[in-house]
Amino acid sequence: MLKLDFHPSGRHFLQIPGPSPVPDRILRAISYPTIDHRGPEFGALGLKVLDGIKKIFQTRHPVIIYPASGTGAWEAALVNTLSAGDKVLMYETGHFATLWDKMARSLGLQPEFLGLPGIEGWRRGVNAPMIEERLRADTHHEIKAVCVVHNETSTGVTSNIAAVRAAIDAAGHPALLMVDTISSLGSADYRHDEWGVDVTISGSQKGLMLPPGISFNALSPKAIEASRHATLPRSFFGWSEILEMNKTGYWPYTPNTNLLYGLSEALDMIETEGLQNVFARHKRLAEACRRAVRAWGLEIQCVDAAVYSPVLTGVMMPDGIDADVVRRNTYERFDISLGAGLGKLRGRMFRIGHLGDCNDLTLVGALAGCEMGLKISGVKIAASGVLAAMEFLGDQVVPPLVKS
Template structure:
């Protein structure tokens, strides 16, 4: 039976695709080796640099973010290299598993999944590595499974304080174009991202932004690579082309997305996400529930992960909300499976969409008989009223 109204896709990515981007993607595919494509490719390759805030190359792959993880590792490391990673959640754990499959010696600093990576612990770990055997430090910027943000600039400082030469790699798959990110200024060597989150595109593109240090490491790295090889990409990219068939229609969409982000203003985009995160957390606390991220100042503007009361299933609640209110919420992953649900508030998203989303959650909690207090939506609205969006005058 048909359901009236729009479906609320409120998972923390893929995010809903704006109409302008859908229209751009729907253009006719062109010859990716013809003269017209060079303009598309050059525009995409230069435009994405402004989102990463880098003057260095950004490689664009037709792949998911997982491919971007693998590309970062195989282009800069050799079999048996030690790699330091921090357990911030499910996606940090998956990146570590990829490293292990590639025969790297991946080492975890254990975390409790309730905050970002700790710069002090990273500095202390590196300081013990007197022989500089650790070749890379890998950190997830915005941990999509928990709603926690790692302080990337502070981690760069920690690596420098330890006097360590390790490459610094960052996954900002769900952070880019939603949270402030500065590849060059923060001294990141390889930044990994994907198309389906803050960039507002469908899944299908991944990115590696690469520093000069990373490019130098690439010439000495001996992990096997073919599809992911930066060297094969960099030559054709100079003239706007790719060594194999690119995702042409997604590049159309990427160019539109970059224009949209700059039209709004990146700082305004970041402020909007921060504001919506604050309002969502106010709703959760008004309901009497706990936000999974427990480290003040590291809460994400991309999503809010919510802990269920003891004895109640997050998955049953999500199923109830979907059945009765046509809203999709993110599930808990691995260690927090069935204990957490995640509210996505990222991408092309405004105040009214947030209030409607939170209303759907609150009605779902009631329908699923999850113990909670009323008034979460009101608490969120009070935050939104006190902190008007850009272009709206304060009282």
């Protein structure tokens, strides 16, 4: 029988930008005995998480919770609001925007992929004026939705969603706005209602600190109305029956009860820390990470400081250095997982995740592993990034710990 020895001593450093480490108290919550998903105890749990998740999306409107990955939530957003042959404007910011575009095509939609050419578009955020210009040209309003990624997990770029909403409004266009927040929800400031988003897509395994297996659609009234006229086939993902059952805390199918226990615990943890404090912590850790990369003398993948991600940092390798070799050496020697470069960036960069259950010491340890991994891989570094990060973090004023 094949024997697998996963990380025999110490704790593995899971520093990919999702799935992120799951805190012990969430793991304990997930281990509770499974209960009757039609009983009164479950109804109370359902109502709690359905209400609590609205606060994370910063919405007063319904949020649907699926027992699915983020990919399922992508599909749910499209099939509930659109019909076969509908035109959709999608903006290319990286690998996951590309995959969403591919899905739209497979569902019988007609996506138009907008963006800057080559790798340049993967190093910057959404260009809202380009969206406005394209929508102004669509005088017959054939484009039914605009789809963008808030935080592109493959690149370390966080786009300005308020600017996208303003561009749609300036063009006087009725298209729905759909936004992927799979890697930003619970880590970066995101405002579903204030920014006028119609469908927000997200997942459980990143800022919410859960294992993979839950995904979300946050809805606007406009999106719900569009679903009444959309004709793409949907059954499992259909909003109407779920929304009706959710009124009393239940689902029309068997939900993932134990992950909902974990979600309840995660919502409690975020509420205790304070959502704004969570955002500030992620910004602080991201800046420390970027200072480390600069001290090493390496290039940050995102070239626009205005859209640096608080969730992850992409680290570009010098010419002649394969980023995947660096990742492998770092993993094998120091038991730390780093994100690979995807798509156009394969082999050219690695990604350091600093999201979810992460604090100053977690990041410093991760940067130490990266620094040692770079050295043994033959990458010449200018100075210690660990020291640069420590100096920055040591000077920061952070909110006091909350004592229960």
